[in-house]
Amino acid sequence: MKRILSLSLAMLLASPALAAETVRYVALVDGGKSAGHQIVTTDDDGLTHVDYIFKDNGRGPELKETFRLASDGTFTSYHVQGNTTLGSSVDESFGRDGDRVWWKSTSDHGEQSVTGTALYTPLNGSPASDGVALAALARHADGKLPLIPSGTLSMRKLAEMDLGQGQQARKVQLLAVTGVGLTPRFVWATTDAQPRLFALIYPGWMQLIEEPWKASAAQLEARQTQAEVDLLEDLQKQLAHPLAGTTLIRNARVFDSEKATLGAPSDVLLQGGRIVSVSAAGAAVSNAGNTPDNQIDAAGRVLMPGLFDMHGHVDRWSGGLNIAAGVTTVRDMGNDNATLQKIIAEEKAGSLLSTRIVPAGFIEGESPMSARNGFVIKTLDEAKRAVDWYAANGYVQVKIYNSFPSGILRETAAYAHAKGLRVSGHVPATMRAQDVVEQGYDEIQHINQVLLNFLVDDKTDTRTLQRFYLPAEKIADLDFDSKPVQDFIALLASRKTVIDPTLTTFDFIRQRAGQLSPAYASISAHMPPDVQRGFRSAQMKINDEATAVRYERSYEKMVEFVGRLHRAGVPIVAGTDELAGFTLQRELELYVQAGMTPGEALQTATWNAATYSRALDDRGTVTPGKRADLILIDGDPTRDIADIRKVALVVKGETAYYPSEIHQAMGIRPFAEPVRAAAR
Numbered sequence: 001m002k003r004i005l006s007l008s009l010a011m012l013l014a015s016p017a018l019a020a021e022t023v024r025y026v027a028l029v030d031g032g033k034s035a036g037h038q039i040v041t042t043d044d045d046g047l048t049h050v051d052y053i054f055k056d057n058g059r060g061p062e063l064k065e066t067f068r069l070a071s072d073g074t075f076t077s078y079h080v081q082g083n084t085t086l087g088s089s090v091d092e093s094f095g096r097d098g099d100r101v102w103w104k105s106t107s108d109h110g111e112q113s114v115t116g117t118a119l120y121t122p123l124n125g126s127p128a129s130d131g132v133a134l135a136a137l138a139r140h141a142d143g144k145l146p147l148i149p150s151g152t153l154s155m156r157k158l159a160e161m162d163l164g165q166g167q168q169a170r171k172v173q174l175l176a177v178t179g180v181g182l183t184p185r186f187v188w189a190t191t192d193a194q195p196r197l198f199a200l201i202y203p204g205w206m207q208l209i210e211e212p213w214k215a216s217a218a219q220l221e222a223r224q225t226q227a228e229v230d231l232l233e234d235l236q237k238q239l240a241h242p243l244a245g246t247t248l249i250r251n252a253r254v255f256d257s258e259k260a261t262l263g264a265p266s267d268v269l270l271q272g273g274r275i276v277s278v279s280a281a282g283a284a285v286s287n288a289g290n291t292p293d294n295q296i297d298a299a300g301r302v303l304m305p306g307l308f309d310m311h312g313h314v315d316r317w318s319g320g321l322n323i324a325a326g327v328t329t330v331r332d333m334g335n336d337n338a339t340l341q342k343i344i345a346e347e348k349a350g351s352l353l354s355t356r357i358v359p360a361g362f363i364e365g366e367s368p369m370s371a372r373n374g375f376v377i378k379t380l381d382e383a384k385r386a387v388d389w390y391a392a393n394g395y396v397q398v399k400i401y402n403s404f405p406s407g408i409l410r411e412t413a414a415y416a417h418a419k420g421l422r423v424s425g426h427v428p429a430t431m432r433a434q435d436v437v438e439q440g441y442d443e444i445q446h447i448n449q450v451l452l453n454f455l456v457d458d459k460t461d462t463r464t465l466q467r468f469y470l471p472a473e474k475i476a477d478l479d480f481d482s483k484p485v486q487d488f489i490a491l492l493a494s495r496k497t498v499i500d501p502t503l504t505t506f507d508f509i510r511q512r513a514g515q516l517s518p519a520y521a522s523i524s525a526h527m528p529p530d531v532q533r534g535f536r537s538a539q540m541k542i543n544d545e546a547t548a549v550r551y552e553r554s555y556e557k558m559v560e561f562v563g564r565l566h567r568a569g570v571p572i573v574a575g576t577d578e579l580a581g582f583t584l585q586r587e588l589e590l591y592v593q594a595g596m597t598p599g600e601a602l603q604t605a606t607w608n609a610a611t612y613s614r615a616l617d618d619r620g621t622v623t624p625g626k627r628a629d630l631i632l633i634d635g636d637p638t639r640d641i642a643d644i645r646k647v648a649l650v651v652k653g654e655t656a657y658y659p660s661e662i663h664q665a666m667g668i669r670p671f672a673e674p675v676r677a678a679a680r
Contacts, residue, residue: 020044023196024211025127027054030372032217036060038208040128052082052126056206058369058402058463059085063126070096073136074119084124086539087465088513094120094148101148106513107536110149118146119153121180121530123537127208131197134175134187138195145179150529153179158227160191163216170213172198174224176231180530182666183317186228188220203228204315204339229346232316236353239320239665241656243677245293246271249630251281252298254622255638257305257606260599262638265300270628273653277624294677301648301675302636304602305620306629308609309355309584311445311500311575316343318580319354320666324659325581326631326647330355331613333399333445333575334362334373341393353662356629356652358613360424361390363412365403369463374399380408384415391419396614399445400425400436402463413440422612424498429463432456434488443498443612445575447506447558450499451475453488472509472540475554480564493569498612500575501562503594504586510555512548513538522589522642523582526669563594573612574605585644588637598641628653634672646672 020043027036036054043049050065063082070076078094092105102111105123117140119133137145137155145153159174171191176184188199188209199209199217203225207217247270254263265281269292306328312318314332322330332340340359346352362374363386370376375386383404390398398416400409406428413423417440424443427433433444433453444450448471452462455470455478462470479485492499507519513536516524520535527535542548566572572591576583584605591601610620619627630651635643650657656677660670 025197025208026211026214028207028209028214028217029056029205030376032214033372035206035372037211038126038128048128050126050128052128054206054208057371059465061085061090061124061126063090063124065126065129067129067132069132072117073132073139074117075132078120078122078129080122080125080129082124083541084537084539086468086508087541088538089541089543090124092122092124094122096120103148105537107538108514108533112149114146114148116146118148120148121151123533127197127200130180131187133180134177134189135194135196137177147179147530149533151179153177158186158231159223161220161223163213163219170198172220174220174227176227182321182528182531182668184231186224188224204336225342228316229351232319232353233351235320235665236351239353239657239661241658241677243270243294243651243654243656246276246290247294247296247628247651247677248292249296249298249303249632251300252303252632253300253636254278255302255304255599255602255606257603257610257621260597260603260607262302262599262636266303268303268622268630270651273628275622275624275626275628275630278622291680293680295680296632296649296675296677298632298675302633302638302643303622304631304633304637305606305610305622306631306650306652307584307605308358308574308613308620309576309580310573310605310609310613311502311577312580313577314340314343314354314357316346316352316354319347319352320662321580321582322355323353323581323650323652323657324647324662325585326633326644326650326659327581327584328355328629328631328650328652329358329609329613329615329619331358331360331575331609333360333577334371334401335359337361337374337389350655356619358615359390359393359395361386361395361398361421362401363387363398363404363425364401365405365428367403367463370403371401378405380411383408383412387412387416387419387421391421395421397422397424397442400428400441402426402429402467404428406431406435409436410439416440422614424500427452427462429461430458434491437491437495437497441497443500443573445500445502446577447471447499447501447503447562450501451478451558451561454478454484468506468509468540471506471558472551472554475557476550478557480557480561489565489568489570492565496569496571498571498573498608499562499565500573501558502575502577502587503559503562503590504583505577506555506558508539510542510548510552511538511540512542519586520579520582522586522645523671526663526671528667559590559594562591563596566591566594566596566600571608571612572604573608574601582645588644589641592641599638601641602637602644632675634675648672648675649677 022041025038029035039051052063054060065080067078094103155177189195249268269276308329312330347354422442588601610616632649634646634648637644658674
């Protein structure tokens with residue numbers, strides 16, 4: 001799930017030298033609808049107060065901060081209270097006295113000695129608190145700022161824009177900040193000697209901007225998008241290695257995704273982005289008698305079809321993490337339509353470091369808790385027009401969401417089927433999973449949406465956080481051998497209703513503050529320090545041991561239920577809805593924990609995924625004629641599923657990528673040495 005704005009960066013909003021002032025920001029979604037605010041008040045003595053709230057899709061953080069700054073622009077004191085996106089308590093403090101600094105949050109605490117300028121980075125701050133960093137950076141000629149507890153922040157200017165006219169004119173600058181997280185952060189700031197936040201924009205999703213200038217948000221988003229595209233084109237040129245002519249992969253053990261078994265050593269010949277032949281290792285494989293232009297010595301490693309992530313929400317920066325994890329196709333399960341169309345075009349043009357994208361069209365119903373993606377509709381005619389648009393634009397399915405009107409679900413599903421589209425989604429509020437299957441769903445997203453079938457009645461509003469807390473509290477006591485549960489499993493199996501569990505995403509229901517998230521325990525040591533710290537930040541409200549035990553048991557039973565579905569013949573596909581790439585690898589581990597063999601788990605992200613995204617004739621198996629979307633594993637994930645993290649080479653069509661290079665560019669310690677293509 002998105003940890004909304006918890007680590008975003010913005011500019012200085014106050015200075016001890018300034019007179020008392022208040023700056024108001026509005027948070028906008030869906031082309032201008034208000035979804036929250038940030039109000040920043042600075043007292044005469046320099047103490048700053050921040051009131052921040054953002055609500056989208058029935059959830060979001062609420063924070064109140066106070067802080068004071070030193071003459072170098074860094075915190076001397078800081079405190080934030082409130083709640084995270086999913087309701088966990090936030091209570092975090094920092095202080096500095098000379099060279100001694102200390103901090104304490106619900107997730108960690110520490111004390112250290114610091115000499116000179118250094119900035120504390122809050123775990124769960126608002127855009128205002130995190131943004132103090134850039135004003136301090138502006139004071140450093142070298143553009144670098146040490147961080148507390150660790151790390152170094154840097155920034156560079158990407159663009160300037162002039163807004164308004166005459167006395168209302170304003171010049172603003174777009175800055176890219178690196179050193180926190182895995183990708184750059186982008187912020188619009190004023191150009192004053194002591195600049196402050198002007199706007200913080202997440203293209204296609206949210207815009208936080210000074211309230212009087214909200215009409216300029218779209219203009220700023222367009223310019224920021226172009227700046228991001230320019231950066232990513234440079235990254236693609238740096239990390240993509242073209243495979244011109246023919247390429248021979250020698251001595252690879254090929255994973256048969258249809259049978260979920262590992263074959264004998266083989267040679268695989270590629271040309272023009274396609275698989276030309278697969279033959280026994282050592283056979284005389286050539287193209288029209290010529291020596292291949294490139295050779296890759298697999299040395300007995302496992303060669304697999306590129307993985308599918310069947311539940312992504314892609315942006316321009318997720319491609320690197322996905323490719324490095326061996327994911328060559330992502331099914332996008334809901335996005336801003338215009339943004340996604342641009343990303344698809346950039347991927348097809350080869351300018352973007354990206355997976356291939358299978359789009360699913362998002363359709364939501366109008367309500368105060370609507371998610372503002374895709375089409376938000378009220379009537380059947382509007383729902384049909386949304387289906388028509390998706391069918392005309394190459395989408396393979398539609399995804400129904402929480403506020404969709406239950407009275408028109410059956411007719412909408414039938415209309416989508418008549419247009420050749422699959423139908424999937426969340427279960428709309430006041431309905432149960434059994435209802436949506438009977439009314440036309442081909443697939444259900446998320447294990448909580450499946451199991452809520454036994455936990456709700458027609459008055460339960462699952463658009464609220466109840467869709468997370470009810471499963472956490474009640475699944476522990478649910479009898480999976482009871483007749484209602486067994487009848488439901490039989491219904492899913494008889495209709496071959498696909499389940500997209502996203503188990504790793506729901507690991508948050510059992511994570512306690514300060515504990516390393518089990519979802520990322522295997523990769524944490526490879527990550528930058530600030531990302532490691534974030535893995536210990538909880539999202540759910542777990543205040544006592546009894547609740548922790550119950551929520552842990554509920555999560556274990558979610559995993560168990562996926563195993564029961566699989567054994568009953570219910571199709572499973574592997575999706576994430578969280579940190580790109582790494583989450584899919586963990587998802588496959590959990591399927592093995594649920595009782596699948598490693599080969600069956602790999603099948604969910606290859607054969608099953610290609611089948612249900614209607615791409616099996618194009619990819620998903622290592623078969624002549626199909627796309628050369630392939631990954632080489634330095635290990636054997638059919639025996640130890642954890643080896644799926646050891647991706648040594650990714651081939652996407654006519655391009656080779658080395659995951660170690662991508663990870664190093666993001667500050668991640670690689671998981672495997674690269675296996676490189678050698679040109680003739």
